[in-house]
Amino acid sequence: MYNIKQQTKNAIVVVALALGLFSCGKTEEKDAKYYESIKVEGQQVAELTAPPFVPKPVGDRAAKKLIVNMEIKEQEGEMVDGVKYTYWTFGGSVPGSFIRTRVGDEVEFHLKNHPDNKMPHNIDLHAVTGPGGGATSSLVAPGHEKVFNFKTLLPGLYVYHCATAPVGMHIANGMYGLILVEPEGGLPPVDKEYYIMQGDFYTKGAYGEQGHQAFDMDKAIKETPDYVVFNGKVGALTGEKALTAKKGETVRIFMGNGGPNLVSSFHAIGEIFDKVHIEGGELINKNVQTTLIPAGGAVIVELKVEVPGTFILVDHSIFRAFNKGALGMLKVEGEDNKKVYSGTIQEGIYLPEGGTVQNMPKVAGKEKPTVAKTVAQQVNSGRELYGRTCFACHQQEGQGVPNAFPPLAKSDYLNANPDRAIGAVLRGLSGEVTVNGKKFNNVMTSQNLTDEEVADVLTYVYNSWGNNKTVVTPARVKAIRATPAPKAKESH
Numbered sequence: 001m002y003n004i005k006q007q008t009k010n011a012i013v014v015v016a017l018a019l020g021l022f023s024c025g026k027t028e029e030k031d032a033k034y035y036e037s038i039k040v041e042g043q044q045v046a047e048l049t050a051p052p053f054v055p056k057p058v059g060d061r062a063a064k065k066l067i068v069n070m071e072i073k074e075q076e077g078e079m080v081d082g083v084k085y086t087y088w089t090f091g092g093s094v095p096g097s098f099i100r101t102r103v104g105d106e107v108e109f110h111l112k113n114h115p116d117n118k119m120p121h122n123i124d125l126h127a128v129t130g131p132g133g134g135a136t137s138s139l140v141a142p143g144h145e146k147v148f149n150f151k152t153l154l155p156g157l158y159v160y161h162c163a164t165a166p167v168g169m170h171i172a173n174g175m176y177g178l179i180l181v182e183p184e185g186g187l188p189p190v191d192k193e194y195y196i197m198q199g200d201f202y203t204k205g206a207y208g209e210q211g212h213q214a215f216d217m218d219k220a221i222k223e224t225p226d227y228v229v230f231n232g233k234v235g236a237l238t239g240e241k242a243l244t245a246k247k248g249e250t251v252r253i254f255m256g257n258g259g260p261n262l263v264s265s266f267h268a269i270g271e272i273f274d275k276v277h278i279e280g281g282e283l284i285n286k287n288v289q290t291t292l293i294p295a296g297g298a299v300i301v302e303l304k305v306e307v308p309g310t311f312i313l314v315d316h317s318i319f320r321a322f323n324k325g326a327l328g329m330l331k332v333e334g335e336d337n338k339k340v341y342s343g344t345i346q347e348g349i350y351l352p353e354g355g356t357v358q359n360m361p362k363v364a365g366k367e368k369p370t371v372a373k374t375v376a377q378q379v380n381s382g383r384e385l386y387g388r389t390c391f392a393c394h395q396q397e398g399q400g401v402p403n404a405f406p407p408l409a410k411s412d413y414l415n416a417n418p419d420r421a422i423g424a425v426l427r428g429l430s431g432e433v434t435v436n437g438k439k440f441n442n443v444m445t446s447q448n449l450t451d452e453e454v455a456d457v458l459t460y461v462y463n464s465w466g467n468n469k470t471v472v473t474p475a476r477v478k479a480i481r482a483t484p485a486p487k488a489k490e491s492h
């Protein structure tokens with residue numbers, strides 16, 4: 001006889017079985033305890049790399065005793081053209097050397113403080129479970145070495161940094177990097193892997209002020225950085241130093257934020273992150289436009305690059321990107337894919353009624369004493385300025401945009417009259433102009449640049465793309481600035 005009781009009993013058995021299976025799965029979930037029990041086989045010296053590169057993937061190697069030799073170096077570097085800064089570094093780069101481990105590795109960490117250094121330092125690795133993340137065992141004076149051991153207990157991407165007082169100052173000087181703990185069997189293979197870290201820097205002088213710049217504690221406490229950069233300096237990942245990939249490849253970026261103060265809204269202009277390991281942990285989010293990276297945190301992002309072009313990586317707190325340096329580039333080579341992106345189909349001019357030449361706000365006291373530069377130095381800083389100011393309209397190779405922005409490459413208008421070109425940059429330009437036989441009738445806003453900046457950017461333009469190699473001096477710019485604008489009425 002089949003009765004209700006029996007039916008209920010069966011149901012209970014089924015539910016119990018299901019629960020049993022479920023909890024079985026649960027007990028198999030790997031935790032720190034499980035990873036702690038992994039036995040290591042053999043030892044090896046860890047490969048360390050400077051950004052934007054990372055060591056070879058761990059693949060399916062067994063857990064090992066991994067020896068990390070990290071040397072601290074205090075050294076001068078360049079924040080942006082003509083601006084020197086004394087960086088404190090793990091391994092000679094900002095961010096510091098990338099450390100790649102797998103879960104269960106026993107790391108033997110050798111922290112060496114170079115004898116030429118002036119400061120004691122230590123290291124706090126967020127991948128370490130232990131007091132101070134290693135900091136309490138690793139305080140090391142110049143000319144000394146400290147050794148300590150730890151086992152990597154949980155997979156993820158972790159920040160490491162110096163934690164010697166004043167902690168903020170050590171971090172602000174560049175003392176941070178990333179340590180990756182790969183899961184068993186490694187992360188899935190991809191075509192390209194890169195390493196970036198954002199950092200905020202505080203200098204006595206304002207952005208671009210020439211010469212050696214000291215650290216500014218007041219600005220650091222107020223959290224008003226002069227520079228917000230990727231990989232320790234302005235332009236570390238632009239132009240020839242851009243990251244590269246081929247169309248169709250999958251790119252993985254290990255992206256950290258050293259801070260010391262700011263949170264990063266990491267975004268790739270014209271791309272969507274297919275996958276983001278949120279906060280560097282196990283949880284994966286998909287189809288992400290902008291991902292938040294806390295100070296002292298990291299993410300792993302993956303993007304498949306479907307169309308060729310230059311994709312701009314930014315902190316989407318956007319003044320940081322275009323005015324403080326938090327801008328990098330990913331250059332993708334390959335054939336166009338019109339299905340994914342058509343390119344411009346039509347280009348017209350849109351000038352709403354009452355459109356006038358706008359001026360960029362003037363910054364009081366921006367003019368600084370000029371230091372005589374060589375032509376090569378002018379070209380160099382001009383290139384950087386071009387990327388920040390002119391590039392958006394006149395385009396990467398000065399080719400311009402038909403019917404909207406005239407070319408600067410082989411421009412007859414430009415080459416015929418440098419004073420007129422200086423005037424255009426200083427005061428803006430509107431009304432009809434003819435460049436290489438083509439008419440343009442549009443508006444160029446005046447660019448709020450110093451005499452030296454105008455001289456540098458125009459010298460760069462004149463010495464690029466087949467132009468006539470004119471050298472524009474700050475003195476010439478100053479002279480043009482002093483003369484009345486051509487259209488201005490004479491008044492005495």
Ligand SMILES: [Cu+2]
Pocket residue numbers: 088120121122162163164170175
């Ligand atoms: Cu330090």
